[in-house]
Amino acid sequence: MYGNAYIDPNEVNKTHSVLADEDPKLLAEFEARIERGEKIEPKDWMPKEYRKQLIRMIEQHGHSEIIGALPEGTWITRAPGFKRKLALMAKVQDEVGHAQLLYSAAETLGKSREAMINDLITGKSKYSNVFNYPAFTWADACIIAWLIDAGAIINQVANAKGSYGPYCRALDRICTEESFHLKYGHDNVVTLATGTPVQRKMVQEALNRWWPPIMHFFGPSDKISSHTEILMKWKVKMATNDDMRQQFLNMYVPKIWDLGLTVPDANLKKNAETGKWEYTEPDWDEFKRVINGGGPCNAERLAVRRNAEERGRWVREALKAGQTAYVVPFA
Amino acid sequence: MNVAAIKELLYKVADDQLVIGHRNSEWTGLGPILEEDIAFSSMAQDKLGHAQGCYQILHDLGEAEPDQIAFSRKANQFHNCHFVELPNGEYDFSLMRHFLFDHADQIRFEMFANSSFEPLAKLAKKVKGEIKYHVFHGNTWINKLSTANEVSHIRMQTALNESWNYALGIFEAGSFETELKNEGIFEGENALQNRWLEVVCPLLEKAGLKVPEQHTWEPVLGGRRGYHLAHLEALVTEMSEVFQIDPTATW
Amino acid sequence: MIESLDPRIKRAAISTDNNIEPLSPLDQWETYEVFHQKKRGDQHMHVGIVHAANPEMALVFAKEQFGRRGLSANIWVVNTRHVFASTYEDADIFETTSEKIYREAGGYKVMDKINQYKKSQKA
Numbered sequence: 001m002y003g004n005a006y007i008d009p010n011e012v013n014k015t016h017s018v019l020a021d022e023d024p025k026l027l028a029e030f031e032a033r034i035e036r037g038e039k040i041e042p043k044d045w046m047p048k049e050y051r052k053q054l055i056r057m058i059e060q061h062g063h064s065e066i067i068g069a070l071p072e073g074t075w076i077t078r079a080p081g082f083k084r085k086l087a088l089m090a091k092v093q094d095e096v097g098h099a100q101l102l103y104s105a106a107e108t109l110g111k112s113r114e115a116m117i118n119d120l121i122t123g124k125s126k127y128s129n130v131f132n133y134p135a136f137t138w139a140d141a142c143i144i145a146w147l148i149d150a151g152a153i154i155n156q157v158a159n160a161k162g163s164y165g166p167y168c169r170a171l172d173r174i175c176t177e178e179s180f181h182l183k184y185g186h187d188n189v190v191t192l193a194t195g196t197p198v199q200r201k202m203v204q205e206a207l208n209r210w211w212p213p214i215m216h217f218f219g220p221s222d223k224i225s226s227h228t229e230i231l232m233k234w235k236v237k238m239a240t241n242d243d244m245r246q247q248f249l250n251m252y253v254p255k256i257w258d259l260g261l262t263v264p265d266a267n268l269k270k271n272a273e274t275g276k277w278e279y280t281e282p283d284w285d286e287f288k289r290v291i292n293g294g295g296p297c298n299a300e301r302l303a304v305r306r307n308a309e310e311r312g313r314w315v316r317e318a319l320k321a322g323q324t325a326y327v328v329p330f331a
Numbered sequence: 332m333n334v335a336a337i338k339e340l341l342y343k344v345a346d347d348q349l350v351i352g353h354r355n356s357e358w359t360g361l362g363p364i365l366e367e368d369i370a371f372s373s374m375a376q377d378k379l380g381h382a383q384g385c386y387q388i389l390h391d392l393g394e395a396e397p398d399q400i401a402f403s404r405k406a407n408q409f410h411n412c413h414f415v416e417l418p419n420g421e422y423d424f425s426l427m428r429h430f431l432f433d434h435a436d437q438i439r440f441e442m443f444a445n446s447s448f449e450p451l452a453k454l455a456k457k458v459k460g461e462i463k464y465h466v467f468h469g470n471t472w473i474n475k476l477s478t479a480n481e482v483s484h485i486r487m488q489t490a491l492n493e494s495w496n497y498a499l500g501i502f503e504a505g506s507f508e509t510e511l512k513n514e515g516i517f518e519g520e521n522a523l524q525n526r527w528l529e530v531v532c533p534l535l536e537k538a539g540l541k542v543p544e545q546h547t548w549e550p551v552l553g554g555r556r557g558y559h560l561a562h563l564e565a566l567v568t569e570m571s572e573v574f575q576i577d578p579t580a581t582w
Numbered sequence: 583m584i585e586s587l588d589p590r591i592k593r594a595a596i597s598t599d600n601n602i603e604p605l606s607p608l609d610q611w612e613t614y615e616v617f618h619q620k621k622r623g624d625q626h627m628h629v630g631i632v633h634a635a636n637p638e639m640a641l642v643f644a645k646e647q648f649g650r651r652g653l654s655a656n657i658w659v660v661n662t663r664h665v666f667a668s669t670y671e672d673a674d675i676f677e678t679t680s681e682k683i684y685r686e687a688g689g690y691k692v693m694d695k696i697n698q699y700k701k702s703q704k705a
Contacts, residue, residue, distance in 0.1 A: 041670050043669055043670055043671070044670050044671075045671075066360075066365070069359070069360035070360060073359060073360045073361075073590070074586075074587050074588040075573070076356055076357070076359055076590070077353065077356070077357060077569050077570060077590060078569055078570065078572045078573050080402065080573040080574035080576075080582035081401075081402060081574060081582050082379065082382075082398055084582055086376055086380065089356050089359055089375060089376050089379075090372075090376060092359050093359060093368075093372040093373065093376075095360070096359070096362075096365055096368045096372070097365075097369050097647055100365040100366060100647060101630060103365070104613075104630060107613075107631075112607070112610075113610045113633065114604075114606065114608075114609045114610055117605055117610075118604040118605055121602065122604075134587050135587065138573045138582075177651075191581055195582075198576060198577060198580075199580060299584075300584050300586055300591070300598065303584060303597065303598045303599075303600055304361070304586075304591055304596060306602045307361075307594060307596045308360075308361045308362070309602060310602045311363070311421060312362065312363025312364060312422065313363075313605075313609075314482055314483060314486065315363040315364070315367075315422050315476070315483070316363060316364055316609050316635075317482070317609070318476055318479035318480045318482060318483030319475060319479050319483075319635030319636070319639075320608055320609070320611065320635070321479065322635075322636070323608045323611055323612050324612075326607060326612065326613075327612070327613070327662045329613045329615065329662050330615065330665060330667055331630075357590050361590070364610060364611075364633065366634065366646075366647055367643065369643070369646050369647050369650075370642060370646040370647075418593075464645065467642065468642050471642050475635065475639065
């Protein structure tokens with residue numbers, strides 16, 4: 001489950017400097033390969049900036065999966081009935097599996113899994129902001145499974161057409177599994193929305209809570225900068241944040257309305273002329289505050305990860321004997 | 332066919348599966364390494380599936396729906412052994428419990444595969460492969476960790492010592508041992524325990540662990556008759572929290 | 583202590599200032615390349631990697647990470663260190679000149695000769 005990667009605003013205008021010391025001939029060959037629709041593979045020559053941005057993006061994606069296991073995990077011991085209990089276990093398991101696949105893809109670019117986990121638990125690298133919000137009720141877990149996974153699919157389907165082979169391969173597998181998540185989430189929400197008055201109230205309240213984080217999910221409007229342009233040219237970034245948000249609203253708002261649920265934004269409507277959705281501008285200050293650690297669950301999420309790493313350390317340490325040297329995986 | 336005997340048997344087996352599956356699922360997302368997190372979660376799912384299968388047979392014999400049985404009873408209506416209701420503790424205990432329990436499970440279901448009670452034999456054949464993986468997983472971990480370094484060896488030995496009497500409680504006799512045996516439904520807890528000892532003791536010794544001395548063996552009993560530790564009540568309350576908001580609703 | 587909504591976390595009584603030592607190199611063990619065969623008769627296909635401390639555990643892990651859905655018949659795991667690979671830089675070694683039709687089925691067109699021969703026999 002993942003939204004778009006956030007580009008550090010301090011980096012937006014430094015394209016010329018990052019390309020300055022690249023070999024023009026190799027750069028031209030690299031760009032021509034991407035232009036032809038071919039994939040870049042791990043040991044290929046690549047601009048330093050391409051490697052850096054991909055590591056950042058895939059790593060953040062991996063972190064989002066492993067942290068994303070926590071809000072839904074909140075309900076893993078309380079899911080109602082066998083079907084829900086089994087499915088939620090399988091879904092959270094898939095998120096862990098996705099982290100495994102994504103970290104593996106990032107490893108091929110030369111960053112070890114240990115280094116990535118260290119950057120996560122010290123707060124150095126980011127993960128998707130939505131997971132810093134709590135899942136108050138069972139219905140919150142259902143809304144996450146439906147709408148956050150829906151958003152993630154939009155992002156992941158786009159990125160699966162990107163230029164880096166290992167990331168695309170991981171995303172192909174991930175997208176297949178996400179389609180189960182989406183169906184599972186939708187089924188849950190439909191069940192609650194068409195259920196008893198208590199269930200309906202639960203799911204409406206959960207939707208109200210999750211709407212602002214969902215609107216934040218794809219990130220602020222992209223600043224048109226030479227840096228974004230080059231990332232799109234290199235097929236690192238495949239769609240603008242606004243385009244993905246529009247696609248999401250287009251696909252899911254009608255489905256929400258179908259259930260007689262309301263979206264807590266009086267200004268939300270589709271402009272018949274432009275075909276675009278109009279909405280109240282999300283609170284981007286809140287977004288920044290949460291990214292920088294000020295969300296309701298940031299501290300908890302990282303403390304839980306540190307605790308899990310620490311509790312597992314003796315297990316990993318014990319079996320390290322006989323390990324010689326780390327070799328970067330091939331694909 | 333002795334329906335009362337079959338029901339008693341199915342309830343205890345199903346409750347064991349449900350409770351250990353629930354406990355093991357508590358590790359999901361928090362395991363010692365991503366790959367193991369995934370494997371352990373799969374096995375927890377399998378256990379819940381096996382529980383569901385047993386409750387379904389009970390339902391076919393006239394008992395309530397599986398969801399109602401699992402999510403609506405009080406702790407003193409559960410017939411699982413105490414071993415499975417103990418909190419997870421650290422990974423050493425969770426792994427040791429998994430190893431000891433799954434060996435018993437494997438032998439139990441092998442016996443069930445030959446049961447004269449057709450639905451049970453059918454279920455046993457269906458889940459054979461899953462349990463085989465659980466045992467393979469357990470054997471690998473116990474063997475590797477017990478022989479790795481001093482810390483892990485001591486941890487695994489301690490976990491074994493703490494588990495042992497609880498594990499013996501798996502084999503608490505029911506009220507119908509003779510009937511089940513005579514009707515060819517199940518060979519009985521005594522036979523199961525003997526075969527289990529023949530399998531696990533050599534494996535533990537091979538892993539360099541010491542099985543507690545026989546004069547210290549004191550099976551922890553009572554679970555099969557509905558007597559439980561406070562842990563189970565907490566588990567059951569937590570597990571059914573959402574379901575109990577409205578047990579008649581579809582969730 | 584974290585007052586988590588997740589009962590599992592609440593029970594674990596975790597403090598938010600639980601700083602830990604960074605993971606050291608090889609904390610996550612070595613990697614194994616995983617080859618998966620869907621059904622008997624199929625080729626084994628490379629599907630990804632697992633981190634594992636030894637080959638047996640690599641197999642235990644690979645089974646669930648790469649075989650928990652759909653069909654599986656067999657899995658191989660190979661320590662990444664033991665894979666010897668060609669480089670993409672040298673991918674031009676795979677480019678072959680079109681004159682090599684002598685080793686393609688399409689390079690042999692006997693019908694022309696047969697037809698010509700038949701014609702000459704009739705004449």
